[in-house]
Amino acid sequence: MTKLSSYINPQGQDFQANREQMLAQLKQVRDIEAFCISTEQEKQSRYHKKNMLLPRERLQHLVDAGAPFIELSSLAGYKMDDDKDGSGAGGGCIAGIGYVSGVRCLVKVDNYAVKGGTVSVSGMEKNLRLQQIAIENKLPFITLAQSGGANLAYATKIFAPGGRSFANQARMSALGIPQITVVHGSATAGGAYQPGLSDYVIMVKKQASMYLAGPPLLKAATGEIATEEALGGAEMHIREPGSSEYLADNDRDAIAMAREILAMTGQNFRQNQSQGQSQATYAEPDFSPEELLGIVPAETKTPYDAREIIARLSDGSQYLEFKADWDAQTLCGHIKLGGLPCGVIANNGPITAKGASKAAQFIQLCQQSQIPLLFLHNTTGFMVGTESEQSGIIKHGSKMIQAVANATVPKISIVIGGSYGAGNYAMCGRGFDPRFIFAWPNSKTSVMGGAQAGKVLRIVTEAKMKATGEVDNNKLDQLEQGTCAMIEQGAGAIPCSARLWDDGIIDPRHTRSLLIELFDICHQADKQELAQNHFGVARF
Structure with missing residues (x-):
């Protein structure tokens, strides 16, 4: 392998300008997250008086102190639907991959302190994504539940696709993926089936409740009058229907029980995970991760060499390039x-016919050797023009898309710059189901650039106007400028992450450590053997 050199000047004016812009964009993300946390903390005294922990306090009690934790989709639903002030970012829950009693698992905590933890459209989509991650990576799933349930204002958008979450739970149980739910508060209607479909249920005494219809709905529907405790209280569920296995005195006690259950039932997962790369030795890159802040130009049209990124990610800055002299714009190597081998595909420009062919061949070779793939997005898409068409860009681009779609090795995407048009598909964007996809704060994802979209609509509209003999340049200017602004506004990292087009926005400096953890998750999942059966575990 070749040891990569670096040609950037970290003290240079351009580098410093790039760095300042990247930090400013990162601050926007962190400010949103901080605002959500402060909104939650405003309720602290109210809930502490009730001896209840806030959602993030529950998370801290659940996960192993000092162990890695990868938060997922922290901006889901940001300023979408009825989230006017941005405090609803996260889709009603806090979620991520962490360690509980030494077992790596997926954790979801309902954020009841913000808008009652009600589930929006984005929250439903986030939950489905969390389940997909757990299934693909064979991760035990722990839920700390206390939610107002589905936001009825969006019931027509949530109801049908939301049913998939229950089907996923049943299939996860049948696959042998343990599900533990702590019911801290109310679990009503569909929310009651979430713990009901879990393998282990813990309820907090005199605090938790589960029922298909609460006292008001019950009275309206049947005329029956019942207290909340008699209808769905924790002690009733323990003693009468057996809908819960464990009764806890308070939040802390319930979370301690969840940790004990996973410690006992997660032995097979822990044994396999302990054989991972935590014991491996490997060289760090020759260059500081701090330099990742200033490599990508603040001006998106300015080119740069993606090898500078690779040199700050790979062990020992080593890189074995594939077909280095056959198309310079798509890098493969x-x-x-x-310590784990990985195939990397990165962009130094648009994807040409040759670049697509090279990438397709490289992907198939990695599939043959069972080597996972890393995609570093920064492309305007496939090259267009007469020469490109005559070179077979459609045919060769289709080959690359075929290879990306059908490769079964783990695929992870990092959007480090632009990811436009079919280039997003060819580089394993969200629609191609990468195992994980994260974005840098400067990233942009869209069908095309705003300026190009504006010009396209202007040209098409102007042609229609000419056909009628009435060309209105003011209207054309407004159309072009408005379209450009709309596309650019929706293409940024924050709105894309809000739509769950990625699993979160990361600090570029953390890219290597994140990738090491993610590829280890994939590696362990491929080794993990689950005790499957035809049906999920039924509660008797």
């Missing part, structure tokens, strides 16, 4: 991340 082998690296190691945390």
